[in-house]
Amino acid sequence: MSSPSPVFSVRRQAPQLIEPAVEQTPRELLHLSYADGQLRYNIPIILFYKNNPSMKGKDPVNSIREALGRALVYYYPLAGRLGEGPDKKLMVDCTGEGILFVEAEANIKHEQLGDSIYPPCGSFDEFLYNVSGSEGILNCPLLLFQVTRLTCGGFIVAIRLNHTMCDGPGFSQFLHAVAEIACGKQAPSILPIWNRELFNARDPTCITLPEFEDGTHNSQNVAVTNSTNMSYKSFFFYPREFKALRNHLPSHLKNCTTRFELLTACLWKCRTAALGLKPDDVVLVSFPINSRGNHQNMHVPLGYYGNAFVLAAVSSRVNHLCDNPLGYVVELVKEAKAQLSEGYVKSSVDRKVIRGRTMQTTFERMFNITLADNTHSGFDEVDFGWGKPVYGGIPLVRLGSSAYSRCNKNGMDGVLVPICLPSSVMERFHQELKIMTQ
Known part of the structure; x- marks a missing residue:
């Protein structure tokens, strides 16, 4: 759209x-x-x-x-x-x-x-x-x-x-x-x-996070990354689309998979297929996970307004991602989320201190996509007295990242996903998405 x-x-x-x-x-x-x-x-x-x-x-x-x-x-x-x-x-x-x-x-x-x-x-x-x-x-x-x-x-x-x-x-x-x-x-x-x-980092620092395999930085990848003819579109996922995606899952995953896991797996799989990469290229999806709450034993107090997320990530070879059903990709996303713990959060901070920004460069080489879930942030509920906003969230999107926002369009509640891709890739991505959601 x-x-x-x-x-x-x-x-x-x-x-x-x-x-x-x-x-x-x-x-x-x-x-x-x-x-x-x-x-x-x-x-x-x-x-x-x-x-x-x-x-x-x-x-x-x-x-x-x-x-x-x-x-x-x-x-x-x-x-x-x-x-x-x-x-x-x-x-x-x-x-x-x-x-x-x-x-x-x-x-x-x-x-x-x-x-x-x-x-x-x-x-x-x-x-x-x-x-x-x-x-x-x-x-x-x-x-x-x-x-x-x-x-x-x-x-x-x-x-x-x-x-x-x-x-x-x-x-x-x-x-x-x-x-x-x-x-x-x-x-x-x-x-x-x-x-x-x-x-803050620990003293002494200690890295226990998994290392991600480097992708092949081939000429095809460079051509797509350097493309100046970009296309920007937003896609809406209503209950109908989520039901269609869930129907792709085996029975043991249907009732225990969140909408975030389902959507992230779908977008990663469809985007990878649309990019037309080599079968043995490596792609990566990363997503920030909020450390608030007690599920990671971080004891972040109510009222903390600093950056309290950690970046979870998982990589896969292109052929594994494209040739396997959606359930396989959902399992990868679930495994990445399951690693999160207090130790994971602390190790993530330690690695940032030791290596600075080198991890970001590595991720860029692997054709990564970072997918953030803003559906629980509450931007769509900020009421200054005139009621809730018709839309509240990010206004822009760039290649390699997106953020999910809650949205009500035409009286239907759903999730909005903005995507940026080279124009030559966007149509293929749209077709891949149609196959998954129809």
Whole structure:
């Protein structure tokens, strides 16, 4: 699914800094974890809201702007600036300088946006203005918000987040705090907790993770990776599609396989078949797993909003992946998830410290796909008083990664999966997907 972006214009006010809504918040230097330090890039998020007649006379821009200032009293590190200490270890200086906020208006109704609200959101640059000098990681605002009013009374909230500060669930926690305050609460129902030392390396470090086989970096792989003719599409998986996928599984897997395992196995298998790689090439799928909860004995406290995930991964030769039924691939995904434990999480952090970013380079050579599950992050439930967003999640997708989002389209609840592939591969991928889901 993809559709052209409608033509419209956006008028923006000058960017402003939103500071915590008290005269002074704690001025301290807080260390980020090693897990945080590996994510030195910004991530975008977008939320689309329809008009709510019961909110007539209330301005979403002013409501969200005021609530942000009050929420930053509790989340004051987000109003600071990042710096580096010894060994390039990241620290946040809680200066209270604030986050960037842009007020805007678009001469378009929500209904006119159509399917362009779903990734790839072709108009995202209009909804999130790249304020000059703000796009860095160090010594820059850690958050950029743009709230755009629509002529129908709806609005759009677009955000750029410095990933070192939060993962998806952690940032969703902050957004829900802002929403609660916008709706009249005096304080967030879940108070933030720092505790970044939970995801620091051990002393001495110890790696016990499995090593993944290197793929063949052949000329065919280079040609696909360097392709400039890219295609971007979103695919919707409703109960009908999940039922069709589950029908491919043997009886012992049908009732114990989650939707995430089913979808991840399907996408990995179909994408690999579409790429047309050599039978003995190696491909890899990786996926972040949230360490919150007690299932990994990490004891991450309620309110922790830092990066609390570990990357699970599994590799396979192309012929094994393509020639075997879907149940075989599901078993691989399940085995990768089953490895997760407190020791796995600690070992993952230790490996990042010892090897830096070399693992990312290795993954890229193996034609990897990283698939993140955002269906439980709660971006689709952030209610500033106007109701839940029509769509809340990532606006963009790039080659080699995707994120699942919950979505209600045409009155049906489902999972949205944006995909980026070379145009020559996308049609084959679509055909492979049809075979699996019909």
